[in-house]
Each structure stands twice: as structure tokens, then as C-alpha cells.
Amino acid sequence: MKGSTDVPCETTKSLAIISAGYCRGAPKDGTEAGPTAVLNSGLFAQLQAHFGAIHLDIDRPDGADIHKSLDPDFAGMKNPRAVSVATKHVSERVYEYSRNGSLVLTLGGDHSNAIGSLTGATRGLREKLDSNVAVICVDAHVSINTPDTSPSGNIHGMPLAFATGIAQTKGEGIFDWIEKKHLIDVKRLVYVGTRDVDDKEKEIIATHGIKVFDMDQIRRNGIESVMDEVMNYIGGSIPIHLSCDIDVLDPEWAPSAGHLVPDGLSLDEGQYIARRVHSTERLAAMDLVEVNPSIDLPGVQRTVDSACFLIRSALGVSYE
Numbered sequence: 001m002k003g004s005t006d007v008p009c010e011t012t013k014s015l016a017i018i019s020a021g022y023c024r025g026a027p028k029d030g031t032e033a034g035p036t037a038v039l040n041s042g043l044f045a046q047l048q049a050h051f052g053a054i055h056l057d058i059d060r061p062d063g064a065d066i067h068k069s070l071d072p073d074f075a076g077m078k079n080p081r082a083v084s085v086a087t088k089h090v091s092e093r094v095y096e097y098s099r100n101g102s103l104v105l106t107l108g109g110d111h112s113n114a115i116g117s118l119t120g121a122t123r124g125l126r127e128k129l130d131s132n133v134a135v136i137c138v139d140a141h142v143s144i145n146t147p148d149t150s151p152s153g154n155i156h157g158m159p160l161a162f163a164t165g166i167a168q169t170k171g172e173g174i175f176d177w178i179e180k181k182h183l184i185d186v187k188r189l190v191y192v193g194t195r196d197v198d199d200k201e202k203e204i205i206a207t208h209g210i211k212v213f214d215m216d217q218i219r220r221n222g223i224e225s226v227m228d229e230v231m232n233y234i235g236g237s238i239p240i241h242l243s244c245d246i247d248v249l250d251p252e253w254a255p256s257a258g259h260l261v262p263d264g265l266s267l268d269e270g271q272y273i274a275r276r277v278h279s280t281e282r283l284a285a286m287d288l289v290e291v292n293p294s295i296d297l298p299g300v301q302r303t304v305d306s307a308c309f310l311i312r313s314a315l316g317v318s319y320e
């Protein structure tokens with residue numbers, strides 16, 4: 001693996017969508033229905049009209065349905081075997097499409113799915129472009145607990161720890177598929193919109209010098225100025241992975257999510273972030289996770305609509 005240089009990103013020609021409806025990383029079921037709810041709300045047709053043919057990947061991997069009784073807690077993680085198998089599958093699918101030059105959209109599912117999308121895109125883009133990837137993580141949380149620091153054992157609180165290599169695999173085959181070639185560079189990782197960070201996560205962020213623009217900074221300086229800083233920080237040439245947890249939005253805009261945190265981004269601010277990323281012409285991969293259609297039923301359509309707005313804005317898709 002040579003992937004340590006920065007090179008210009010190629011213009012993406014085709015779109016691949018990975019439907020990653022896996023939910024064992026979260027304490028509540030329901031996010032398995034997220035991809036279908038988002039795609040069936042008109043988004044798929046809009047994307048088709050914009051991109052032409054789309055690769056849609058809805059295969060379910062063998063092993064993802066490991067019965068809970070066969071998947072006891074391990075090293076501080078809940079449902080570790082199921083999540084490891086599911087995220088490996090997502091990683092391999094995202095890798096194939098990224099390596100072939102497609103823009104890849106991964107729809108969760110809970111946030112553990114980002115272990116798959118981040119590692120797959122990073123590996124694929126390294127191979128194709130010999131380039132690092134900048135990751136803009138738009139999330140109410142920093143999702144960087146390790147199995148040791150996690151207060152809950154839920155792997156949806158750990159994706160950035162596995163995708164950066166800060167969390168190491170500990171045996172029994174769980175996450176042993178993650179190798180150096182998959183790992184994102186912490187110096188190219190930046191968070192926007194955080195407001196619920198565990199104490200141990202603060203230590204991890206400080207130890208590794210990871211860049212965070214939290215809600216306080218957004219309220220103080222405005223989203224435009226924060227995004228100027230984000231863009232300066234990641235630099236002007238490398239491909240971008242936009243990783244979105246829907247809970248970054250204020251619960252007013254996304255009530256159907258498992259871990260609501262007040263005082264989040266307005267939909268306009270979320271769209272602004274997505275548009276800024278689109279305008280770089282360097283978006284190579286995006287994920288959108290944690291839409292949970294079984295929570296707050298009257299709010300499901302609003303949540304799905306918000307998710308679709310963010311996706312269309314990032315992908316530069318207009319509709320009517």
C-alpha cells in the first residue's frame with residue numbers, strides 16, 4: 001500500500017448505493033428499515049434521473065443473521081460477531097465500487113455500518129488513486145469509543161475507533177478483517193456538529209489531535225465560517241468521504257433516530273454542509289445512518305425527508 005500522497009480526485013461517473021440495513025450495533029432495532037424508507041420516498045427515482053443507471057446492492061451477507069444467543073458479548077462489545085460480519089460485507093462492497101471509480105452512497109442501518117463504508121472507501125480510493133481520503137463526520141456524537149471506553153458496549157458508538165485503528169481487534173475473529181490498508185488517517189478526520197461526547201472520547205480526541213467543530217462553535221461563528229475552516233483543514237485536493245449520522249440534525253428535523261440530542265443543526269445548516277462538500281467536486285463516498293422508522297412514527301416522514309435533502313444536496317441532485 002502506497003496510499004500516503006495527496007492527488008486530485010477524478011470526476012465520478014457513476015453511482016453505487018449500498019443498502020446496509022444492519023442494526024445490531026445499536027440498542028434499539030428499527031434502523032434495518034432505514035435504507036428502504038429513504039430510497040422508496042422518491043429518492044431512488046431522483047437519483048436515477050440524475051445519474052442514469054445505478055448499481056444497487058442489497059445483498060445480505062451470510063452470517064449477518066447470527067442468532068443473538070450465538071453472539072454473546074465479547075471484550076466490551078454487544079453483538080460483536082454479527083456486526084463484524086455485516087460491516088466486513090459492507091466494506092468489501094464499498095471497496096469494489098470505490099476502486100472502480102463509482103461514487104458510493106451507503107445507507108444504514110445503525111452507525112456501526114460506517115466501519116464498513118469508511119474502511120471500504122478508504123481502501124478502494126487508495127488503490128485507485130493512490131490517495132488518502134478526508135473524512136468529514138457530521139454527527140451529534142464523535143462515535144469514537146473503543147470497546148474499553150464504551151459506556152454502553154454498543155458498537156454504533158465505536159465506528160471511528162475501528163476505522164482509524166484506535167480500537168484494535170481482540171481475537172475470536174471479531175473485526176480481524178480490518179487491516180492497515182483500510183484505515184483512515186486521523187489527521188484527515190474532522191467532525192462537525194457534535195454535542196454529546198463521552199469523557200473518555202474527549203481524551204481520545206485530545207490524544208490523537210483530532211479536529212472537532214462542535215455545535216458551540218457553529219452557534220458562535222456560523223456554519224459558513226466553520227465550513228471554511230473545515231475545507232482549509234482538509235486541504236484542496238484529496239477525495240472526501242462525507243459520513244452523516246442523521247442525529248446531527250436537531251430532533252425537530254430528525255425525530256426518528258435512536259439517540260436524540262437537543263440543540264442540533266437546522267436542516268438548512270445540514271444542507272449547507274452537504275452543498276459545500278458537493279461544490280468541491282471531490283465527494284467520493286457518503287454514508288447516512290441511524291434513520292429509524294420504528295421510532296416516533298408521526299415523525300418518520302420528516303426524518304426521511306431530511307435524510308433525502310442531505311443526500312441530494314451532497315450529490316448535487318435537483319428534482320421537481
Ligand SMILES: NC(=[NH2+])NCCC[C@H](N)C(=O)O
Nearest residue numbers: 111141145152154156157259
Ligand atoms: N450513533 C449513535 N447514535 N451513537 C450513540 C453513542 C452513545 C454513546 N457515546 C455510546 O458510545 O454508547
